[in-house]
Amino acid sequence: MTVLPIREMGDPVLREEARAVTSEELAGEEVQRLIDDMIETMRAADGAGLAAPQVGVPLRIAVIEVRAGNPRYPYKPPIPLTVIVNPELTMLDGATFATNEGCLSMPNVRGDLERFENVGVRYLDRDGEVHEETRRGLTAGTFQHEVDHLDGILFVDRMTDMSSLSTWEEFERHGKADFVARIEALVARVGS
Numbered sequence: 001m002t003v004l005p006i007r008e009m010g011d012p013v014l015r016e017e018a019r020a021v022t023s024e025e026l027a028g029e030e031v032q033r034l035i036d037d038m039i040e041t042m043r044a045a046d047g048a049g050l051a052a053p054q055v056g057v058p059l060r061i062a063v064i065e066v067r068a069g070n071p072r073y074p075y076k077p078p079i080p081l082t083v084i085v086n087p088e089l090t091m092l093d094g095a096t097f098a099t100n101e102g103c104l105s106m107p108n109v110r111g112d113l114e115r116f117e118n119v120g121v122r123y124l125d126r127d128g129e130v131h132e133e134t135r136r137g138l139t140a141g142t143f144q145h146e147v148d149h150l151d152g153i154l155f156v157d158r159m160t161d162m163s164s165l166s167t168w169e170e171f172e173r174h175g176k177a178d179f180v181a182r183i184e185a186l187v188a189r190v191g192s
Contacts, residue, residue, distance in 0.1 A: 001040040004055040009106045009154060011056075018051075018058045018150040020086045026128055031061070035083055035126050038063045046072045047104045048079070048142050051149030054105050060086045062146035072102070075180045077187055079139055083126040089147050090120035092134065097186050099141050100179045101155045102168065110171045112164035113155060115141035117190060137190040138183055 007013055025031050034057060042050035042063055048070070051062040066079040095117040102110040119140045122132045135143050145155060159165070166175065 001036045003044045004037050004041045006045065006054055006104050007056050013053050013056050013058055014105055015152045016058045017152050018053055018060045020060050023128055026085055035061065045104050046070055048073050048076060049146040050104060051146050053149055060150045064142055064146055075183055076138055084123040087121060087123035087147050089144065091116045092118040092120055101145060103155055108168045110166055110168060111156060111159050113158040115144050119143060137186050
């Protein structure tokens, strides 16, 4: 496996709508190697997820995982390694929550935005098996963030108030305690 370079904001591939993966491509060695490399890249960067456009490949593939002890996201509930191919999201209701996100393609930048609290997710795994799941709370936000990448959307596009945009260090200093308290209340109320 290889750690791939992560494309950063300003790279045109991050603004493209990624194309669906065919079943033949998914079964092929090239896409399977890409998935392995994406997992390795996400883990090396301590990310919670990584979409194929972030490594320069405009395909509808993302990997998501939150392991215990992740230094970037110690407040996130664990998510086992999940490979999502050609994902479709359905908002289950109008409930939203305020969150603060960062992105591997926008190093050292964070900001506040709203995400849907409850989403249905339909996707293929790396073996081509169909999964239909409900994701809630912060985990729902993680899935929305990665699917946004597949649609050429960055989290800053979802922000309504740019005054919360900060560096990671300033977020840690001035905003993290309040944010973590809000997220812990959300997790207690809806789970993950």
